[in-house]
Amino acid sequence: MSFDVAVIGAGAAGMMCAAVAGQRGRRVVLIDHASRLAEKIRISGGGRCNFTNRETPPNAYLSANPQFCRSPLARYTPQDFLALVRRHRIAWHEKHRGQLFCDDSSEAIIAMLRAECDAGGVAWRMPCSVEAVRTEGEGYVLDTSSGPIRAARVVVATGGMAIPQLGATDFGLRLARQFGLKIIEPRPALVPLTFDAQQWAGWSALSGVALEVDIATGKGKTAGQFREDLLVTHRGLSGPAVLQISSYWNPGEPIAVDLAPGVDLAEALVQAKPGSRQQIDTVLAGLLPRRLADHWLAAQGLAGKRLADLGDKALRALGASLQAWSLVPTGTAGYRKAEVMRGGVDTRELNQQDMQSRRQPGLYFIGETVDVTGWLGGYNFQWAWASGAACGQAL
Numbered sequence: 153m154s155f156d157v158a159v160i161g162a163g164a165a166g167m168m169c170a171a172v173a174g175q176r177g178r179r180v181v182l183i184d185h186a187s188r189l190a191e192k193i194r195i196s197g198g199g200r201c202n203f204t205n206r207e208t209p210p211n212a213y214l215s216a217n218p219q220f221c222r223s224p225l226a227r228y229t230p231q232d233f234l235a236l237v238r239r240h241r242i243a244w245h246e247k248h249r250g251q252l253f254c255d256d257s258s259e260a261i262i263a264m265l266r267a268e269c270d271a272g273g274v275a276w277r278m279p280c281s282v283e284a285v286r287t288e289g290e291g292y293v294l295d296t297s298s299g300p301i302r303a304a305r306v307v308v309a310t311g312g313m314a315i316p317q318l319g320a321t322d323f324g325l326r327l328a329r330q331f332g333l334k335i336i337e338p339r340p341a342l343v344p345l346t347f348d349a350q351q352w353a354g355w356s357a358l359s360g361v362a363l364e365v366d367i368a369t370g371k372g373k374t375a376g377q378f379r380e381d382l383l384v385t386h387r388g389l390s391g392p393a394v395l396q397i398s399s400y401w402n403p404g405e406p407i408a409v410d411l412a413p414g415v416d417l418a419e420a421l422v423q424a425k426p427g428s429r430q431q432i433d434t435v436l437a438g439l440l441p442r443r444l445a446d447h448w449l450a451a452q453g454l455a456g457k458r459l460a461d462l463g464d465k466a467l468r469a470l471g472a473s474l475q476a477w478s479l480v481p482t483g484t485a486g487y488r489k490a491e492v493m494r495g496g497v498d499t500r501e502l503n504q505q506d507m508q509s510r511r512q513p514g515l516y517f518i519g520e521t522v523d524v525t526g527w528l529g530g531y532n533f534q535w536a537w538a539s540g541a542a543c544g545q546a547l
Contacts, residue, residue: 155181155275157547158294158303160282161324163190164536165519166309167265172544174272181301182274183294185281190262191318192311196533201258203237204230204537205530206250213535214399214525216336220499221524221535224507228541230534240264251529277301285327291514305514307507307543312493312520313338320487324521325496331512334498336523340490341399344390345407345481354447358384361441366410367393369401376400379413380528384444388481395528398484399494409477412439418471421459425467428459432470435459440474448474492532496523506546507539518543 159170162184170182188194193201205212208230210222234252237244242264243255254260269276277298284295285306294301310324325335347355361384368377376397383391397407417439424435432454436445449455452470454462484490497517501510507522509515518539526532 153181153275153299154302155179156303157181157305157307158183158292158301159307159309160184160285160294161309161311161519161521162186162276162278163309163311163519164193164265164533165311165540166307167269168537168540169307169309169518169544169547170274171265171268171272172541173547174269174274176272176545176547178272178547180269180272180274181303182269182276182278183280183282183296183301184278186319187279189266189278192315192320193262193265194258195318196258197253199258200253200256201261202247202251202253202530202533203244203261204233204252204534206230206246206252208526208531208534212527212531214341214494215499215523217499217523220502220504221538223504224538224542225534228538230530232541233534233537236264236268237261240267249529282323285330305516305547307516307518307547308521309517309519309540310521312496313487314340314342314490314493314520316487324517328497328501328517328521331509331515333501333509333511333517336495336498338493338495340484340487341494341525342395342491342528343398343487343489344385344388344485345394345398345401346388346483346485347479348482349387351482352388354451355384356386358443358447359386360384361444362391363411363441363444364413365393366413367397367407369397369405369407374400382409387485390485392528395491399525399527401481403483404480406478406480409479410475411444411477412475415439416471417474418468421467421471422464425459425462425464430459432457432459432462436470491528492520492525494523494525496521499523505542507543508546516543516547 156178157180159166159182170180174180213221242260280298291304292306308324365382378396380393381391382393507516519536
């Protein structure tokens with residue numbers, strides 16, 4: 153079978169690219185090794201798909217080449233995707249910080265993308281695994297489990313290595329290396345952070361405690377800082393705050409956590425002291441989750457003490473310790489728990505207008521395979537739509 157374009161990977165970026173190219177009159181085949189379509193879309197947002205964010209500025213994306221994402225994001229915006237959602241009459245709602253979700257099921261987004269592909273006459277091959285990609289003349293031959301497929305151009309949209317239980321692989325990175333493209337070292341991102349079991353033994357009893365925090369790591373241009381919810385788990389820390397900061401964290405570096413953002417705890421404790429008959433446990437539990445307050449005071453040797461019996465210096469030290477908690481993770485929960493992969497095909501190898509390889513004409517890389525990683529909250533889907541559309545419009 154011969155086509156103008158073969159798109160490998162029928163996820164968010166792949167379906168967007170195939171739909172756009174097909175509707176421009178290109179003969180497109182969309183290939184995926186999975187038996188079920190778009191599993192990562194299906195499970196996203198708790199099954200309701202956080203399909204984009206109201207605002208997706210370039211500084212919400214990490215990359216070794218941070219300017220690369222500007223052009224695709226500017227040419228296909230959240231408003232463009234929202235117009236598509238409205239055209240398909242999908243009900244949606246906005247949550248905090250501009251996050252947009254389906255009212256019902258993420259299946260609506262999958263059905264929408266499939267319908268857009270069908271409107272472009274896209275041919276489907278799934279489940280179908282690609283065993284090899286080679287050049288032939290001015291085009292390519294894909295050796296697949298369904299037989300050879302010839303295409304003038306090949307688009308790699310196979311995603312990253314996050315969530316291997318859903319079929320994620322390093323196929324895109326291996327193919328890039330085959331054709332001589334450089335790779336930014338991949339690693340799990342938007343992932344829980346873990347700690348040494350002995351180090352975390354006392355904290356594991358607080359599993360389930362959640363609260364809003366300020367969290368930060370790194371320095372200068374590579375620093376990250378967020379105000380989000382933190383969740384204590386048996387093995388370490390999770391929740392949106394930790395998932396966000398994990399993309400910025402480097403092994404061996406500390407993370408800094410303010411457990412009471414927007415509040416001067418030291419001053420609040422000192423001001424509560426005059427005439428108080430309360431124990432410090434009761435006062436601190438009014439400012440923090442009770443289990444966390446009790447654990448912290450026990451570790452400081454202050455549990456059960458009356459507030460009035462503690463000096464101002466001790467109270468200020470207590471407040472400061474809660475707002476400058478520094479700890480060094482030993483690692484992450486890995487690709488099985490990561491939402492995305494950071495790193496990938498070096499964007500300096502690609503043309504930002506059409507996502508084509510500068511080394512290998514007719515070979516394109518889009519979506520998560522590329523070294524562009526967004527924040528939590530719909531940003532990575534918007535990169536999939538934007539990079540897919542940029543590529544599809546150029547094919």
